[in-house]
Amino acid sequence: MPRRRRLETGTDWIQLTTTAADWKAADPALLGTMLAELHLIRAFEETVLALAAEGLVHGPAHSSIGQEGGAVGSIVGLRSTDAVNGSHRGHHQFLAKALTHVSGAAIDPRDPVTPEIQTVLQRTLAEILGLAQGYCRGRGGSMHLQWFEAGALGTNAIVGGGAPMATGNAWAQKHAGTTDLTVNYFGDGASQIGSVLES
Numbered sequence: 001m002p003r004r005r006r007l008e009t010g011t012d013w014i015q016l017t018t019t020a021a022d023w024k025a026a027d028p029a030l031l032g033t034m035l036a037e038l039h040l041i042r043a044f045e046e047t048v049l050a051l052a053a054e055g056l057v058h059g060p061a062h063s064s065i066g067q068e069g070g071a072v073g074s075i076v077g078l079r080s081t082d083a084v085n086g087s088h089r090g091h092h093q094f095l096a097k098a099l100t101h102v103s104g105a106a107i108d109p110r111d112p113v114t115p116e117i118q119t120v121l122q123r124t125l126a127e128i129l130g131l132a133q134g135y136c137r138g139r140g141g142s143m144h145l146q147w148f149e150a151g152a153l154g155t156n157a158i159v160g161g162g163a164p165m166a167t168g169n170a171w172a173q174k175h176a177g178t179t180d181l182t183v184n185y186f187g188d189g190a191s192q193i194g195s196v197l198e199s
């Protein structure tokens, strides 16, 4: 019989939840922008899945359905000079950054698809479909979505591969004397990879 010993991680975990006071203090315009971004990203991802089912997506396309909130909530407050990068599952973060960039974080949820937003959606979908209108001229595809101007450093097909690049970008931002920041997204699988822990 093996011996069993309960382990305590000692990790200082906390849970954040909103309160009624938070909702009262929230800016309705900001909430409208966030709602619009959430719906645009969800509709985009449903479109990608529908096109994939028809065999029109050449290569993998990892859906972010259900994770839109984390992307929008963490990105809507960033400036264009702040940067994000992500993993193989990064359509939502790329779109949140690009949509926030072109809209200045002000989207009317009753009429969200302005010409600038239409262009973002079209160029992102084109990239995933391998078409020339894409941000990387269709050569990157679903897992390599990059638009420097918007602060989207590029998603990454290597599990844990984004963390060192985000760290390097943050180092460069710091040494350039800016207050810009870099946010890196990764899955729980990547949290066990050396590059993430070392970064």
Ligand SMILES: Cc1ncc(C[n+]2csc(CCOP(=O)(O)OP(=O)(O)O)c2C)c(N)n1
Binding pocket: 087, 088, 089, 157, 158, 159, 160, 186, 187, 188, 189, 190, 191
């Ligand atoms: C270094 C490396 N090892 C293995 C893979 C194959 N691979 C692609 S996605 C994936 C699972 C990633 O899990 P997680 O980081 O939790 O992200 P999730 O897909 O759950 O969002 C693996 C092992 C890879 N792309 N890169």
